[in-house]
Amino acid sequence: MIEFDAVHKEYPDGTVAVERFSLIVPSHRVVALVGSSGSGKTTLLRMVNRMVEPSSGTVSIDGVDVRSMDRVKLRRSIGYVLQAGGLLPHRTVADNVATVPVLEGRSRRQARADALGLLERVGLDTALADRYPAQLSGGQQQRVGVARALAADPNILLMDEPFGAVDPIVRDQLQAEMRALQADIGKTIVFVTHDIDEAFALGDEVVVLRTGAEIAQRGAPAEILANPADDFVSDFVGAGTAQRTLRIREVDGRSVVVDGDDRPTGVLER
Amino acid sequence: MNLLIEAVQWLLDPVNWQGENALGMRILEHLGFSAVVVLVAAAIGIPVGTLIGHTGRGRGAIIAITGGARALPTLGLLTIFGLWLGIGLEAPFLALLVLALPPVLAGAYAGVESVDRATVGAARAIGLTERQILTGVELPLAAPVIIGGLRSAALQVISTATLAAYISDTGLGRPLFTGMKTQQYDMMLGASILVALLALIVELCFQLVQSAATRRAEPHNGHQHRAHSGARERIAA
Numbered sequence: 386m387i388e389f390d391a392v393h394k395e396y397p398d399g400t401v402a403v404e405r406f407s408l409i410v411p412s413h414r415v416v417a418l419v420g421s422s423g424s425g426k427t428t429l430l431r432m433v434n435r436m437v438e439p440s441s442g443t444v445s446i447d448g449v450d451v452r453s454m455d456r457v458k459l460r461r462s463i464g465y466v467l468q469a470g471g472l473l474p475h476r477t478v479a480d481n482v483a484t485v486p487v488l489e490g491r492s493r494r495q496a497r498a499d500a501l502g503l504l505e506r507v508g509l510d511t512a513l514a515d516r517y518p519a520q521l522s523g524g525q526q527q528r529v530g531v532a533r534a535l536a537a538d539p540n541i542l543l544m545d546e547p548f549g550a551v552d553p554i555v556r557d558q559l560q561a562e563m564r565a566l567q568a569d570i571g572k573t574i575v576f577v578t579h580d581i582d583e584a585f586a587l588g589d590e591v592v593v594l595r596t597g598a599e600i601a602q603r604g605a606p607a608e609i610l611a612n613p614a615d616d617f618v619s620d621f622v623g624a625g626t627a628q629r630t631l632r633i634r635e636v637d638g639r640s641v642v643v644d645g646d647d648r649p650t651g652v653l654e655r
Numbered sequence: 656m657n658l659l660i661e662a663v664q665w666l667l668d669p670v671n672w673q674g675e676n677a678l679g680m681r682i683l684e685h686l687g688f689s690a691v692v693v694l695v696a697a698a699i700g701i702p703v704g705t706l707i708g709h710t711g712r713g714r715g716a717i718i719a720i721t722g723g724a725r726a727l728p729t730l731g732l733l734t735i736f737g738l739w740l741g742i743g744l745e746a747p748f749l750a751l752l753v754l755a756l757p758p759v760l761a762g763a764y765a766g767v768e769s770v771d772r773a774t775v776g777a778a779r780a781i782g783l784t785e786r787q788i789l790t791g792v793e794l795p796l797a798a799p800v801i802i803g804g805l806r807s808a809a810l811q812v813i814s815t816a817t818l819a820a821y822i823s824d825t826g827l828g829r830p831l832f833t834g835m836k837t838q839q840y841d842m843m844l845g846a847s848i849l850v851a852l853l854a855l856i857v858e859l860c861f862q863l864v865q866s867a868a869t870r871r872a873e874p875h876n877g878h879q880h881r882a883h884s885g886a887r888e889r890i891a892a
């Protein structure tokens with residue numbers, strides 16, 4: 386469980402990125418923080434692994450204030466995935482995945498063997514293990530990033546717009562794989578994105594943020610869609626747009642779901 | 656042209672490679688002295704430059720200092736240090752150090768600074784210590800630029816180290832100045848040719864080391880074949 390308690394962050398230049406933010410991220414759940422660029426999502430995420438220190442308030446993990454933990458140990462115990470993977474360009478895929486386990490004293494052999502297993506786990510051919518990041522596609526790099534984050538078997542994963550740099554088709558695929566993976570591993574995940582569809586696709590709970598990380602609404606995706614709290618949320622989720630206003634049309638005895646422009650999106654199963 | 660042939664003849668004359676004034680000895684002196692200067696410049700310049708590149712602190716100061724030092728004429732410095740320290744290796748050592756430090760410092764800080772901050776940030780976020788970031792990420796990625804700084808320092812030192820003989824009678828500057836004073840132009844030119852050759856050889860060695868470092872920093876660029884098969888899969892994916 387991750388708890389943000391009245392967390393406030395003002396950067397040295399006076400920018401207030403986060404204003405008294407409180408939230409509980411329950412264990413084994415995915416909480417998606419969604420908001421437009423500059424709303425403070427990255428700042429929130431980086432306060433969990435102490436890449437950013439709050440100006441006031443506390444962030445705690447399972448009841449322990451992160452400030453009482455050693456930075457390096459804390460970071461090694463948390464998986465961190467960021468855009469384009471943040472991989473080390475001069476190390477092979479396997480070495481990238483094995484970075485933290487090796488630093489933690491695992492033998493290179495063992496760490497490499499584990500890395501191969503993790504690559505399979507995230508849907509990568511182990512033949513890629515000896516390639517360098519620049520030799521992989523964006524989607525492949527992203528998968529390596531996830532494999533690396535899982536390498537030390539952390540309880541917590543922090544993901545900062547991890548799929549933001551890949552094309553929409555690969556992104557959909559990565560999201561589906563992420564859901565399947567999470568069903569299996571059940572980590573506590575904070576997932577940051579500016580894409581509401583991605584937040585709905587991955588979050589057990591979605592937190593919609595305004596500037597200054599002010600919570601506009603939080604709830605299950607269906608709850609937010611059903612009852613947007615205000616105009617801001619309504620705009621943000623695109624309530625009322627053609628894509629979100631679905632109707633049923635009877636065609637040959639079956640119920641076809643169509644959107645606001647009358648374009649079919651699927652068939653209703655009964 | 657005649658002079659050039661005479662210089663080559665002087666160089667090839669076995670007499671000049673024997674005895675107390677053997678050229679081999681002068682070459683060793685020249686290289687050894689240059690190497691000490693460059694090593695000391697590296698021992699000071701690489702840690703300081705790396706630290707500045709890593710922390711981003713002291714950048715302005717270092718640019719001003721190295722810029723200023725570059726403008727100082729080595730011969731003038733040598734004279735000043737010579738008047739202060741007297742005959743011996745100390746004065747040329749200091750003068751050459753002032754010559755060698757700016758490129759080494761600049762290479763180290765520019766190299767480290769040029770490493771993608773996102774890569775460094777990611778390394779920190781997954782739990783590398785600052786020391787591990789420096790040795791495992793920044794230095795290997797900056798190595799080609801750092802070695803480039805050493806390379807230009809070494810070249811300048813080797814060509815300028817002839818001035819050492821002006822005060823301390825050592826290295827290839829010795830036959831060069833003797834030749835000049837006694838109007839033995841074959842000797843003077845022969846010694847100059849040797850200095851140029853040494854510089855060229857050292858330059859080649861540095862080139863090899865630098866490209867090895869580049870292959871390590873950007874391993875994918877050397878592997879055309881693999882890169883292509885990667886591209887193919889990307890299209891297939």
Ligand SMILES: Nc1ncnc2c1ncn2[C@@H]1O[C@H](COP(=O)(O)OP(=O)(O)O)[C@@H](O)[C@H]1O
Nearest residue numbers: 396398400402421422423424425426427428429
């Ligand atoms: N290191 C920093 N120094 C000053 N301002 C910053 C820094 N990092 C982020 N900010 C500012 O804080 C606000 C929130 O940034 P961020 O947390 O990155 O938002 P998001 O991830 O939602 O785009 C923005 O206005 C941004 O410009």
Ligand SMILES: [Mg+2]
Nearest residue numbers: 426427428545
């Ligand atoms: Mg961000």
